[in-house]
Amino acid sequence: MGHAIPMEYYLIISALLFTIGIIGVMIRRNVIVVLMSLELILNAVNINFVTFSHYLGNMTGRVFSIFTMAVAAAEVAVALAIAVNLVRVRKTMEIDEIDTLKW
């Protein structure tokens, strides 16, 4: 008795979450929401890893999704520290207004 859900369904859900994350990164102006969309992207990648790991019977995907979680935690810690400093210094949360490097 195998379960009947085809692998493609999981991949499609993962692609959907990934696209939503990409859209969030591109269109939102709030720094925090952009970082949250990044988390969404990393999570979609995790779903892909686990799906392939389950359907191909190889544990490597699951191990790598644990690594992804660890890197995501470190990334969020640094990114939020930078964001808090940015808001403290520039007094704005809008990424459009932080354009000193733009020439």
Add this chain to the structure above:
Amino acid sequence: MEYLFFTLFSSIAVISALLVITFRNPVHSVVSLIVCFFQVACLFVLLRSPFLAGAQIFVYVGAIMIFFVFAVFLMDFKSSMAKERFGKMTVYALPVAVLMFLEVLMLIVKGPFAKMGAQPADVQKMMDLGQSTKAIGMVMFTKYLLPFEIISVVLLVGFVGAVVLTVKEKKGE
């Protein structure tokens, strides 16, 4: 039965993900993202990896989202909430993202994955729920021991970096 749960979890995950990027208030976005992460953890259970589901809830909901909640509380988002949510490039960004999704969809449906005909049935027979966690441990602490050690250093550096960045400099030093 499994289809029912898959539909439930995945639809709530997608809807809450959409809400994350549309809510005006960042606090609402955080709560919506927590819901999304819970649904993804449920999807991991459907994929027969209970350890990952637990780790997902502990790491994402327990650690990362708490970071976000504190960051939102540290910032003054009242003034930002009154402004426009979406950037000027939204009109161009949306079609590009949808196009990208369609391309990925075509790759999934017509590409090599569809022809692979992956068989979850015998894989599932091979490992019931307890076996899965054991198998992860076996692989992680033998074949991927060095990456595992490196990732712990990365985490340490990340957290030390976060502390260094947020500590305020003392005047006169």
